[in-house]
Amino acid sequence: MFTLFLKTELKNIEAHKQSYAVQKQKADMVVKKAQSQCAELMGEPSVLAAIVAAGAFKGATSPNAAQQRKSALTSIAKTGLFNLFH
Structure with a gap:
């Protein structure tokens, strides 16, 4: 009886x-699909x-334009590098 329960x-x-x-x-599979879709989306020129x-608008309307410009250029460079090496 014990082996029956065990089986x-x-x-x-x-x-x-x-x-x-x-x-x-x-x-x-879903994670890989999501990653490829995000990579395709971020690679589109539009x-x-x-x-x-959006970064230019944010930089133009903020009181600290130099800092905003620097962070916008950094984010653009990061996006370009990630698309290049991904």
Whole structure:
């Protein structure tokens, strides 16, 4: 009787392991898809132009324009480097 319960529990464990493996594989696929979609989105010229325009507007309307200009140029450079090496 004890081995009967043990066998059913071992079967349950195997079923859960397989379910976990399937879920992990699906999650990995979704993460890769999301990463590629984000990379494609950030690489579009219209998105980069919008980022530059938003930074220029923010820099033009802020009281500390030099600091805003420096941070905007840094973020543009980072975006360009990440797209280059990604």
